Amino acid sequence: MSGSSAGFDRHITIFSPEGRLYQVEYAFKAVKTSGQTSIAVRGEDSCVVITQKKVPDKLFDASSITHLFTITERIGCIATGMIADARVLVQRARYEAAEFKYKYAYEMPVSYLAKRMADTAQVYTQHAYMRPLGVDLIFIGIDDEVGPQLYKVDPAGSCIGYKACCSGVKDQEATNFLEKKYKSNPKFSVDETIQLAISALQTVLSVDFKPNEIEVGVVTKATPRFTVLSVEEVDRHLTLLAERD
């Protein structure tokens, strides 16, 4: 059964002799080329997403650089990887959510939106005419029935719910850090969840952030609207975190 490939298995999504899809694997690597690391954590009644806000040039208008996107009022997402590809998926997600609301007259659940986006990503892994997109999307929202939800969608088309997940360059270190924190099945409050996310990012990047160097997106049961924390709120959490340590 061992054969040699015709050489195209690295260029389009067909199987290699070992049954791998190289293009999909390369898409995973592309997620890391941006040098970004993102972390998302789920608490007892909230979900938080966080990433670094790197403004490469002082002349950039910092407010236009963001990796956090609002999909609907109540669903937010963080994109890690190639930002242009991310915008395509975000547009698609917004469209799907709006169409769902129009057709069925209630808000699209986070789990279903994530599944639809994952199915879209899967199409690119099976059809040669489009390459997989080099983006990981992490969706957060508060579900009416089940509470806070956190889903990650990757270039392979997997869609999985998490208690906490990470994406990007330092994803493995961040995962290890979070696994330890979640081992005892803790119940994190809103503030604890936010501070856990910040401290995880600070630890794996070995940096103490200033308030304008990170972007934090939050949904809580009390405020299910997806909100990006203001600089003052981030500052408050950074101070609380520093005092705690």
Place this chain on the structure above:
Amino acid sequence: MGENYSFSLTTFSPSGKLVQIEYALARVASGGTSLAVKAKDGVVLCTEKKLPSLMDVSSVEKISLVTSNIGFVYSGMGPDSRVLLRKGRKKAQKYYRTYHDPIPTAQLVKELASVMQEFTQSGGVRPFGCSLLIAGYEESGPQLYQVDPSGSYFAWKATAIGKNQNNAKTFLEKRYNDDIEIDDAINTAILTLKEGFEGEMNENNIDIGIINADRKFRVLTPTEIKDYLAELQ
């Protein structure tokens, strides 16, 4: 399908093989083990579901319902199986709309097999990287089929797919008899899965689905799985 590709990506090698299909089967053989046992009064589907600790186990469903009386489990690529699940559900509804009768398992299997074959021949697409085990119950009794990436399908009494398929099938051959009853079949399935299982098996890292004479396919809850595992201790 394949907007700009008018040629197939799956082509014959000089020795007459369709290597893309073989590679797809290699992908299936590297996936988590799934197995199924047909009893005289039902069918049980069983699969290992090993996930990292931060993943929310309840969000991952390896065993799914196609209709209320047909279920399936996959080994291999999850995203590909979702495509087949969606197509299967739609075809089942279409059948119902035409005939006002639930689709027979064999018909559904043929439809899914036909879809999988299409993707080995159409332009600009690759074969599916998953095999399916489909279980149903009809007038004629319990049904169990396997569908492969090539589009071939087989009816089985008991079988396994995925990483540990060879050992599991040998194990099943020894323990299977035509008069096996559903509860016995469930225990056999769990024991077979346990044979090749790395680490400790518990209610969170396996999934079990059953259908019996009431013709309602259902996935067992973790609590029910725990009871079965406790019985076997």
